[in-house]
Amino acid sequence: MADCNSKCSDCSQTCSDRKESSNFLIEPNASTKIGKIIGVVSGKGGVGKSLITSLLASDMARKGYKVGILDADITGPSIPKYFGINEKAVGNKEGLIIPPVAENGVRVVSVNLLLEDSEAPVIWRGPIVANVVKQFYQEVEWKELDYLFVDMPPGTGDVPLTIFQSLPIDGIVVVTSPSDLVSMIVKKAVNMANMMNIKIIGAVENMSYLKCPDCGKEMSVFGESKIADTAKEENIDTFSRIPINPDISRSTDAGRIFDIKEDYLFDIVDKIEIL
Structure with a gap:
């Protein structure tokens, strides 16, 4: 491997001499004005990242903010299902995508809203997926939003890296579950955010417990909660726990996630408001 300070064979500068900007941030279209962009991330799939994105967006919309969701989980899109959005996205005369609006006012763009068959x-x-995510930011008529939530693809690969480099992310919320394996992988996502100088707003442990409907006792179905220890180890000062709640499943199946009005995420919502 060549020394970084040695002369490259095809250029006259050393790496340390180069003055080019390393800023890869892209700009939205002229009709769009976005206040804050919040990424929702996880180290692996299946922990409820899209659920947390939907709950956070609904909580912020309930407070009167103008909210949008960019479903960047291109190969596993689920946000439209949470909000009961069935109509397809259309374009305007300028060629921009007009995002469908859910009953609670949240604007959503997802690849499922563009496919003829949503089950295809x-x-x-990876490069195509990354470019589609950038198009969802640049070529969608978001208009004026106070908050845009980005449902990130799981892991720390090419697409999450592209999003972190291309979109002006103001902070991320990390989603995990009680499993030791998931907790370990979540640390990779946290470390990636730290390396990219992205602020960590808080962490959410989904499926954290099941509350007995008779006695109210909390039962650790998937193991003892790890979120307090993980948050302490990673210097995350705000975290929340989401129980296994049949009402959430029923609301999701009905496309009415905004009917869930619990205070599970209020501490994280408060931090998002003061960013």
Whole structure:
């Protein structure tokens, strides 16, 4: 491997001499004005990242803010289902995508709203997926939003990296579950955010416990909660726990996630408001 300070064979500068900007941030279209952009991330799939995105967006909309969700989980899109959005996205005369609006006012863009068959698999390579995410930011008529939530793809690969570099993310919320394996992988997502100088707003442990409907006792179905220890180890000062709640499943199946009005995420919502 060549020394970084040595002369490259095809250029006259050393790496330390280069003055080019390393800023890869992209700009939204002229009709769009976005206040804060919040990423919702996880180290692996299946922990409820889209659920947390939907709950946070609904909580902020309930407070009177103008909210949008960019579903960046291109190969596993689920946000439209949470909000009961079935109509397809359309374009305007300028060629921008007009995002459908859910009953609670949240604007949503997702690849499922563009496919003729919402059950068709998205079999695209990483660079194509990354470009679609950037198009969802640049070529959507978001208009004026106070908050745009980005439902990130799981992991720490090419697409999350592209999002962190391309979108002016103001902070992230990390989603985990009680499993030791998931907690370990979540640390990778946290470390990636730290390396990219992205602020960590808080962490959410989904499926944290099941409350007995008779006695109210909390039962650790998937193991003892790890969120307090993980948050302390990673210097995350705000965290929340989401129980296994049949009402959430029923609301999701009905496309009415905004009917859930519990205070599970209020501490994180408060931090988002003061960013």
